[in-house]
Structure formats: C-alpha cells, structure tokens
Amino acid sequence: xxxxxxxxxxxxxxxxxxxxxxxxxxxxxxxxxxxxxxxxxxxxxxxxxxxxxxxxxxxxxxxxxxxxxxxxxxxxxxxxxxx
Amino acid sequence: xxxxxxxxxxxxxxxxxxxxxxxxxxxxxxxxxxxxxxxxxxxxxxxxxxxxxxxxxxxxxxxxxxxxxxxxxxxxxxxxxxxxxxxxxxxxxxxxxxxxxxxxxxxxxxxxxxxxxxxxxxxxxxxxxxxxxxxxxxxxxxxxxxxxxxxxxxxxxxxxxxxxxxxxxxxxxxxxxxxxxxxxxxxxxxxxxxxxxxxxxxxxxxxxxxxxxxxxxxxxxxxxxxxxxxxxxxxxxxxxxxxxxxxxxxxxxxxxxxxxxxxxxxxxxxxxxxxxxxxxxxxxxxxxxxxxxxxxxxxxxxxxxxxxxxxxxxxxxxxxxxxxxxxxxxxxxxxxxxxxxxxxxxxxxxxxxxxxxxxxxxxxxxxxxxxxxxxxxxxxxxxxxxxxxxxxxxxxxxxxxx
Numbered sequence: 001x002x003x004x005x006x007x008x009x010x011x012x013x014x015x016x017x018x019x020x021x022x023x024x025x026x027x028x029x030x031x032x033x034x035x036x037x038x039x040x041x042x043x044x045x046x047x048x049x050x051x052x053x054x055x056x057x058x059x060x061x062x063x064x065x066x067x068x069x070x071x072x073x074x075x076x077x078x079x080x081x082x083x
Numbered sequence: 084x085x086x087x088x089x090x091x092x093x094x095x096x097x098x099x100x101x102x103x104x105x106x107x108x109x110x111x112x113x114x115x116x117x118x119x120x121x122x123x124x125x126x127x128x129x130x131x132x133x134x135x136x137x138x139x140x141x142x143x144x145x146x147x148x149x150x151x152x153x154x155x156x157x158x159x160x161x162x163x164x165x166x167x168x169x170x171x172x173x174x175x176x177x178x179x180x181x182x183x184x185x186x187x188x189x190x191x192x193x194x195x196x197x198x199x200x201x202x203x204x205x206x207x208x209x210x211x212x213x214x215x216x217x218x219x220x221x222x223x224x225x226x227x228x229x230x231x232x233x234x235x236x237x238x239x240x241x242x243x244x245x246x247x248x249x250x251x252x253x254x255x256x257x258x259x260x261x262x263x264x265x266x267x268x269x270x271x272x273x274x275x276x277x278x279x280x281x282x283x284x285x286x287x288x289x290x291x292x293x294x295x296x297x298x299x300x301x302x303x304x305x306x307x308x309x310x311x312x313x314x315x316x317x318x319x320x321x322x323x324x325x326x327x328x329x330x331x332x333x334x335x336x337x338x339x340x341x342x343x344x345x346x347x348x349x350x351x352x353x354x355x356x357x358x359x360x361x362x363x364x365x366x367x368x369x370x371x372x373x374x375x376x377x378x379x380x381x382x383x384x385x386x387x388x389x390x391x392x393x394x395x396x397x398x399x400x401x402x403x404x405x406x407x408x409x410x411x412x413x414x415x416x417x418x419x420x421x422x423x424x425x426x427x428x429x430x431x432x433x434x435x436x437x438x439x440x441x442x443x444x445x446x447x448x449x450x451x452x453x454x455x456x457x458x459x460x461x462x463x464x465x466x467x468x469x470x471x472x473x474x475x476x477x478x479x480x481x482x483x484x485x
Contacts, residue, residue: 026434027110027469
C-alpha cells in the first residue's frame with residue numbers, strides 16, 4: 001500500500017540524483033526520474049526501505065517538456081523546490 | 084602529567100555521569116556510532132566522553148530527519164548526522180559522523196533546540212532564535228528562501244523574547260516567552276494548514292507570521308513534525324493544526340481537542356501525535372499507518388470514521404496501564420516512552436531497527452527495550468526519536484553523590 005499521495009509540485013528536483021524527491025519517514029528520499037514520469041510511472045520508491053508513494057502529476061506536462069529540449073542548465077547543485 | 088591525570092579523572096567521572104544509546108537508521112551518521120549502518124539494538128556510545136570536550140552533561144537532544152542536535156547544561160551545542168543542507172550549522176554542506184561543536188553559537192547560551200527534516204533551530208537564554216539548513220520553503224524565517232550552513236539569527240524577533248522553536252518537515256513554529264495574545268509565530272510551508280496563519284490556503288511564507296486562534300489561551304509548549312503542528316496550554320488543553328489525523332480534514336487553525344483529559348506535553352510524528360497526561364497516561368491521535376505499516380493488508384480497509392469526530396481518533400495507548408509514563412517521543416512512524424521505573428518502551432514502524440528490539444518488525448503495542456543497564460531510582464532516562472532512529476540518555480539524578 002502506498003505510504004502517501006504526493007503532488008509533483010510538492011516534490012523537489014534533485015540534480016545530483018537526477019530525480020524528483022520527497023522525504024521518506026526512514027530518513028532517506030522517495031525518488032522518481034523524469035524518464036519514469038514520461039513513461040507514466042506514478043510510484044516513487046525509497047532506495048533504503050520498502051515504502052513508496054504515489055505521485056500525482058499530469059503526464060502531458062512531462063511529454064511536452066521533452067519536446068522543448070533540455071533547458072536545465074541553470075539548475076543549481078542545491079536541491080530546489082519545484083514551485 | 085598532573086593535567087593528564089586530571090583529564091583521566093574527568094573522563095572517568097563522565098562515564099558515571101551520563102550514558103547515551105542510539106539505534107535505528109544510521110546511514111547518514113545520525114546514530115553517532117562512527118559507522119554508517121542501521122543498528123537494531125541499542126548501541127552504547129562508548130567514547131561519548133570524548134564527544135564532549137567539557138564536563139557539562141547533555142541536557143536536551145533534538146532528532147530530525149537524519150541529524151541530531153545536542154545541547155549541554157552549559158548552553159553549548161553539538162550536531163552530527165546528515166549535513167548536506169547545512170542543517171548541522173558547521174559552515175559547510177557535509178555529513179558529520181561524530182558530534183561537532185556549532186562554534187558560531189559559542190557566544191550564546193543555548194536553552195532550547197529543535198531539528199526538522201533538514202533544518203535546525205536554536206534559542207538562547209536571552210530570547211534570540213537562530214536557524215540554519217534548508218530554507219527553500221521559507222522554514223528558516225529569514226525571508227530569503229535560501230539555505231544557510233551556519234546558524235543565522237532570525238531578525239524578525241529582534242524585539243521579542245523567544246522561548247521555544249519547533250521544526251517540522253518544511254515549517255517552523257516559534258513560541259514567545261510569557262506573553263498572551265500573539266504567542267506563536269510560524270513560517271515555511273503552509274500547504275496543509277500547519278502554519279495556522281490564514282483561513283485561505285498558504286503555499287509558504289518566508290517571514291514569521293502570527294498563528295491565529297490561540298489568543299485566549301496561554302501556551303506552554305509547542306511541537307512540529309511532518310506537516311503537523313501542536314501545542315499544549317497551561318490548563319492542559321491539546322491543540323493541533325495542519326495535516327489531518329486518520330484521514331480527517333486538514334486544520335487551517337489550531338483546533339482544541341474536545342476532551343476532559345489534561346495534557347502536559349505533546350509529541351508529533353508524520354501521521355500521529357502522542358500526548359501525556361498529568362497522571363502519566365499516554366494517548367495517541369491518528370496512527371493510521373503508525374505501527375501498522377506492515378499489517379495494513381491484514382487489517383483490511385480502514386474503519387470509516389464518523390465525520391467531525393476528533394475524539395474518536397484519540398485512543399489510550401494499550402499496554403501501559405500498570406505503570407506511569409514520565410516522558411514521550413515520536414519519530415516519523417514510531418514512538419517511544421520512558422516509564423516511571425526507568426523502562427524504555429517502543430512501538431510502531433520497525434523496518435530500520437528504530438524500535439531497538441533486535442529485529443525489523445513493526446509493533447502495535449509498546450515493547451520493552453533492553454539497555455544492558457538495570458534501571459534504578461538513582462537515574463533519569465530521556466528518550467528522543469528522529470525520523471527513523473532513537474536516542475536514550477541516562478543521567479544520574481544527583482551527579483554530586485556519585
């Protein structure tokens with residue numbers, strides 16, 4: 001069973017992990033990549049434990065994103081909020 | 084040579100003064116064991132005397148997502164564990180395997196500390212409040228939404244006397260000293276109502292704003308974790324706001340719990356809250372997932388709760404009936420208490436060994452943790468829970484007589 005439902009806007013883009021992340025109660029981070037999202041995947045898993053969350057997002061937002069090339073160059077090293 | 088003897092004596096003395104154990108998730112160094120692995124049984128931090136280059140004992144711990152803040156009776160602060168957001172306050176963005184002094188606070192006498200998911204708060208005896216760590220949701224209160232790797236004084240409170248700070252996942256609460264009316268301020272993420280600052284949905288605020296709805300009560304303590312906020316008034320009323328418990332709606336303002344019970348302290352997790360009464364009884368609010376993470380399928384669909392029945396979700400914690408509880412602590416999905424006779428009991432989610440029972444099983448009722456130490460009346464225990472880990476500190480009641 002999914003630990004929680006989390007909207008994509010509440011997840012943070014982590015450039016080091018190249019994934020959207022959300023805090024896991026074990027202390028690690030639930031993670032899902034853009035490629036996974038483009039494939040319609042909605043489960044973000046924690047690499048350290050058995051828990052996972054359901055990501056709520058609009059698939060079209062990510063399919064459109066792939067067409068408008070990669071303009072991610074200004075992403076800082078720090079994880080930032082995807083507002 | 085004489086000095087060396089002196090030091091040895093001091094160290095020996097310290098062994099008698101205080102003992103510290105830790106267990107649970109440890110891959111960020113949060114257990115202070117010097118190792119990066121989970122521990123399923125309590126680990127005595129053998130060399131803890133070398134952790135403290137002075138003689139005053141630890142008076143309070145605060146455990147966050149994966150970092151720990153220790154405050155000493157002399158007002159000094161040490162931190163360790165995950166530091167990648169600057170939450171350790173060491174001036175860098177790296178993890179620390181062992182406790183390190185927060186040197187930039189050394190000119191302050193710190194009297195209260197709190198650890199959030201990836202930020203930290205410190206209060207000094209003269210009422211100043213400092214924050215560091217991840218600031219991207221405004222949870223540091225500086226108005227800049229930036230990450231700070233050394234504690235920075237929250238200038239909003241420059242003319243106010245701060246008494247406590249409570250750090251949640253992405254928000255913070257501040258309690259002012261001895262004032263009625265505007266006593267609680269909040270900042271950071273407010274999406275679930277955890278700031279209590281507006282009836283409209285607030286995404287986040289970067290500067291402190293007053294929490295409404297507590298104008299006529301005197302608050303004595305505050306707590307925050309996950310997207311929950313909580314407070315206890317001087318007459319024992321429990322208030323919660325933010326994310327709803329057990330599927331109840333989110334609360335945009337502090338909601339007094341309709342109960343005749345008188346509470347002295349509250350501890351919150353990510354889906355539950357624990358409250359202790361003056362009689363030493365422990366009650367739990369919520370806990371849909373808490374303690375039953377592994378048992379959900381067995382339990383079947385969640386029981387339908389009557390709408391607007393907050394009392395229905397407050398239940399007495401089973402298995403603590405024959406003994407008074409003196410202290411409570413809540414991790415993200417686990418809980419721990421200290422009983423009157425010095426026993427530590429833990430329950431909830433156990434996948435990382437955070438219950439300290441030697442396995443990774445979940446527990447739905449409190450289980451005794453063995454500390455390789457016989458509890459006796461001459462010692463006082465305190466328990467603290469981080470997201471997926473637990474700490475216990477044992478201090479002799481009267482150190483001068485040991």
